[in-house]
Amino acid sequence: MVENNDSLQQLLQQFAQISGARLLVHGGGRTATAMASQLGMESHMVNGRRVTDADMLKVVTMVYGGLVNKHIVAMLQAMGLPAIGLTGADADLIRAHRRPITHGVDYGFVGDVDRVNSYALHRLLQQGLVPVMAPLTHDGNGTMLNTNADTIASSLAVALTNFYDVELVYCFEKKGVLSRADDDNSVIPVITPDSFVQLQTDGVVAGGMIPKLQNAVNAVKQGVPQVRITSAKELLEQGTIIREKA
Numbered sequence: 561m562v563e564n565n566d567s568l569q570q571l572l573q574q575f576a577q578i579s580g581a582r583l584l585v586h587g588g589g590r591t592a593t594a595m596a597s598q599l600g601m602e603s604h605m606v607n608g609r610r611v612t613d614a615d616m617l618k619v620v621t622m623v624y625g626g627l628v629n630k631h632i633v634a635m636l637q638a639m640g641l642p643a644i645g646l647t648g649a650d651a652d653l654i655r656a657h658r659r660p661i662t663h664g665v666d667y668g669f670v671g672d673v674d675r676v677n678s679y680a681l682h683r684l685l686q687q688g689l690v691p692v693m694a695p696l697t698h699d700g701n702g703t704m705l706n707t708n709a710d711t712i713a714s715s716l717a718v719a720l721t722n723f724y725d726v727e728l729v730y731c732f733e734k735k736g737v738l739s740r741a742d743d744d745n746s747v748i749p750v751i752t753p754d755s756f757v758q759l760q761t762d763g764v765v766a767g768g769m770i771p772k773l774q775n776a777v778n779a780v781k782q783g784v785p786q787v788r789i790t791s792a793k794e795l796l797e798q799g800t801i802i803r804e805k806a
Contacts, residue, residue, distance in 0.1 A: 567792060569635065571731065574795035576639045581724060583681070583691040584636075584643075585713040588628035592620050595627075608768055612668040612706040620706045624694040633692050643690045648697030649704060651680040654712065656697035656705050671697040671705025673712065676719035685723075714775040718782040726784050730772055731792040736800035737773065739764055751802045753777050776802040 575584060589610065593603045596619045604611040612620060629645040636643035648654030648671075656671030684691055693716065695709040710730065717728035736747035737759075751759065756777050759765040765773060776787040780802055790799025 568632070571792045571795055572632070572635050572639060576636070576641055577796065581685040583685070583693060583716065584632070585693045585695070585709050585716065586624075586628060586632055587695055587709040588624050591628055592623040595619055595623050606665050606667070608771070609667060609670065609708070610706060611666075612670050614669065617669040617704060617706060621696060621704050624706075625696050625704075629692060629694045636690060636692065641690045642688060643692050644684065645692045645694070647694045647704070648707065648712070651677060651684075652698075652700075653677050653680060653693075654697040654707070654715065655700050656707055657699060658703075658705060669703065669705050671699065671707040673697060673707065673715045676715050678719035678722050681716070681720065682723045708771070710772050710775045714779040714784075717779050717784045717787075721783045728776070728779050728784050728787040729795065730776065730787065730789045731795060732772070732789070733791065735791045735794060735797070736789050737765065737769060748800050749798075750806055751776075751800060752804065752806050753781060755806070756802075773802070780804055 575582070592610070596603050596616060599619065601615060601619065603616070610616070610620070625647045633643040633645040646653060648656065654676055655674045657674055659667045659670045659672050681691065693712060695707055695712055697705045697707045697712070699705060713728060713730065717726050720726050735744060737751060738744065738746045739748050740746040751773065756765070756773055760770065772789065776789065779787055785803070787802040788799050789802065790797055
């Protein structure tokens with residue numbers, strides 16, 4: 561989505577209409593893949609996750625923390641929002657550890673979140689700033705780590721429940737979670753942790769929707785009142801609501 565300037569503009573215009581404290585977490589995987597290709601590097605993906613060796617870490621740090629992040633910040637500034645671009649290393653916002661070898665796969669410099677400095681983030685929000693978070697964390701020992709944007713968003717939402725009544729919103733290509741993949745209007749209005757399990761069993765939810773919904777369910781279980789999954793073109797529409805009970 562961040563690769564299409566028109567779609568990004570549309571999303572950010574809607575984001576600018578949201579009142580109160582807010583922050584934005586972005587990805588940029590396609591841009592990273594394109595940049596790596598220009599540099600003669602091949603991208604390797606396993607189950608939708610980028611294998612990040614030392615050279616690829618340099619690419620994603622440049623692309624996510626620089627090119628994509630600052631482009632979004634500049635666009636938000638043009639809309640009158642005091643945006644500030646950040647990674648997990650800034651103000652020690654998100655500490656993570658390098659993912660261990662899993663099922664024989666070494667993901668390299670991929671991070672799994674350990675903790676969020678919610679107080680520092682709260683102070684930025686109190687000052688009226690709009691944080692724009694790149695999908696990068698750090699290990700506390702000087703190493704940046706490539707970390708899934710959906711996971712970062714979930715972790716931040718949970719951490720900020722200490723200060724706010726949080727709503728976590730995931731944006732993607734569809735209007736919400738669909739009960740029929742070939743029908744864009746078959747949006748499931750509400751999903752609970754229990755119904756998520758059943759949707760997986762029935763094969764209604766599969767592929768890339770599983771980790772997105774897993775992050776949403778985890779956030780709800782850890783105190784986020786509700787999570788909304790909706791279209792990037794219709795950020796303010798309801799989409800699918802994930803909450804503890806139907």
